[in-house]
Amino acid sequence: MSAGRPEGGLDGERGLVPFFALVLVLSLPFWILAALAPVQPLAGLPLSGLMAFMPAVAAAILVARSGGRGALAAFLRRSFDWSRMRGRGAWPLLILLMPALGLAAWIALDGAPSGPGAPAWIFSAMLVAFLAAGLGEELGWCGYAIGPVARRVGELRAALLLGVFWALWHVVPFLQAGRSWDWIAWQCANILAVRVVMTRLYFGAGRSVFAVALFHALDNVAAFSLPFFGGRHDPRFLFFSLVVIGLVLTLVRLRSERRQ
Numbered sequence: 001m002s003a004g005r006p007e008g009g010l011d012g013e014r015g016l017v018p019f020f021a022l023v024l025v026l027s028l029p030f031w032i033l034a035a036l037a038p039v040q041p042l043a044g045l046p047l048s049g050l051m052a053f054m055p056a057v058a059a060a061i062l063v064a065r066s067g068g069r070g071a072l073a074a075f076l077r078r079s080f081d082w083s084r085m086r087g088r089g090a091w092p093l094l095i096l097l098m099p100a101l102g103l104a105a106w107i108a109l110d111g112a113p114s115g116p117g118a119p120a121w122i123f124s125a126m127l128v129a130f131l132a133a134g135l136g137e138e139l140g141w142c143g144y145a146i147g148p149v150a151r152r153v154g155e156l157r158a159a160l161l162l163g164v165f166w167a168l169w170h171v172v173p174f175l176q177a178g179r180s181w182d183w184i185a186w187q188c189a190n191i192l193a194v195r196v197v198m199t200r201l202y203f204g205a206g207r208s209v210f211a212v213a214l215f216h217a218l219d220n221v222a223a224f225s226l227p228f229f230g231g232r233h234d235p236r237f238l239f240f241s242l243v244v245i246g247l248v249l250t251l252v253r254l255r256s257e258r259r260q
Contacts (some may be wrong), residue, residue, distance in 0.1 A: 016145060016148055016149065018062060019058055019059060019062055019140070019144060019145060020145075020165060022058040022061065022062070023054050023055050023058045023140065023169070024169070026051070026054040026057055026058055027048075027051040027054050027169065030047065030048045030049075030050050030051040030054075031048050031051070031172045031173070031176070033047050033048065033050075034046040034047040034048035034173065034176045035176065038176070040177065042126075042224050043224075043227050044177045044179070044224070044233070045177065045224065046173055046176040046177050048172060048173040048176055049133075049173055051169075051173070052133035052134075052136045052137050053132075053133065053136030053137075054136070054140075055136065055137050055138075055139065055140020055141055055144075055145075056135065056136045056137070056139035056140050056143075057136075057140075058140055059075070059139055059140040059143060059144035059145070060072060060075065060076065060139075062144070063075045063144070075139070075143065075144075076139075078139065078143045078209045078210075079135045079139060079209060079210065079213075080210055081208050081209055081210050082208060082210045082211070084205070084206035084207055084208040084210075084211075085205050085206050085208045085210070085211050086204070086205055086206045091201065091204065091205040091211065094197070094200075094201050094205075094215070095201070095211060095214055095215045095218065096218065097197070097215070097245070098194075098215065098218050098219035098222050098223075098238075099218050099221070099222040101222070101237075101238055101241050101242070102222030102223060102225070102226065102233075102238075103222075104237075104241075105233075105234055105237040105238060106226055106229070108237065118225075118228040122228070123221065123225060126220075126221050126224060126225070127217060127218075127221050130216070130217040130218075130220040130221055130224075131213060131214065131217040133216075133217070133220070134212075134213035134214065134215075134216035134217040134220070135209070135210075135213040137213070137216060138198075138209050138212045138213040138216055139209055139213075141162060141166065141195075142198070142199075142202045142207075142209050142212050143209045145162060146158055146159075146162055146199060146202060147207075149161060149162060150199075150203070155199055155200070155203055155253065156196070156199075156250055156253075158199065159195050159196045159198075159199035159200075160192065160195075160196065162195055162199070163191060163192040163193075163194075163195030163196065164192065166191055166192075166195055167187075167188035167189075167191040167192055168188070170187070170188070170191060171184060171188070174187065183235065186235040186236050186239060187235040189235070189239050190235040190238050190239040190242065193238075193239055193242035193243050193246050194219065194242060196242075196246040196249070196250070197215075197242060197245055197246050197249060198212050198215060198216070200246070200249040200250070200253060201215055203253075204249075204253075
């Protein structure tokens with residue numbers, strides 16, 4: 001699918017620098033909150049994780065300012081735009097990619113479960129919470145930003161540029177979670193690879209924000225479920241797997257474009 005069609009009534013050529021700046025400004029209070037209250041609702045998830053909703057808030061502010069209430073309402077409705085998703089068998093499989101890779105990493109790195117697991121309701125609650133957070137991010141990253149950037153530089157470069165910002169945006173929460181610099185470096189590389197896959201999912205699945213948010217949510221559920229079973233999230237394993245998958249998806253996209 002071409003990256004040339006504007007989305008959500010946006011002009012597509014304005015609001016990008018203010019958007020990224022506003023995301024940082026809105027995230028700052030949550031970084032301060034986590035520094036003052038070093039509490040982790042889940043292991044490795046400080047209170048600064050609440051900044052996940054700020055990309056959507058930043059985008060909503062800019063959309064409302066430029067287009068008014070009508071544009072804002074249309075933008076927010078994209079949270080549940082599953083009707084956009086194309087009926088291709090590949091996209092449901094891609095959405096389930098991260099749980100599959102998480103399971104593979106668990107088996108390869110940790111072997112048999114060494115923990116008791118947890119009640120099913122905990123994972124259901126995690127899915128609901130992470131889906132809300134995923135929508136909070138992807139309304140901004142995909143619903144607002146990725147289209148204009150892709151029109152300027154192409155889908156792959158847009159994914160890489162957005163991925164760099166997305167990775168750096170996570171560094172403060174990673175430090176507040178007590179992660180080592182080695183782990184952070186690999187996780188940032190992993191985040192960059194994930195954004196390439198998510199961008200391909202977004203453009204390939206009818207530009208559905210919901211599809212990407214669901215992928216995002218399942219990625220987080222897979223990562224934060226591992227400690228319940230005695231496993232661990234190792235970004236190195238995921239990075240190399242995602243690079244291969246991202247390369248395949250990119251080659252498929254380029255081949256499709258040449259045929260058009």
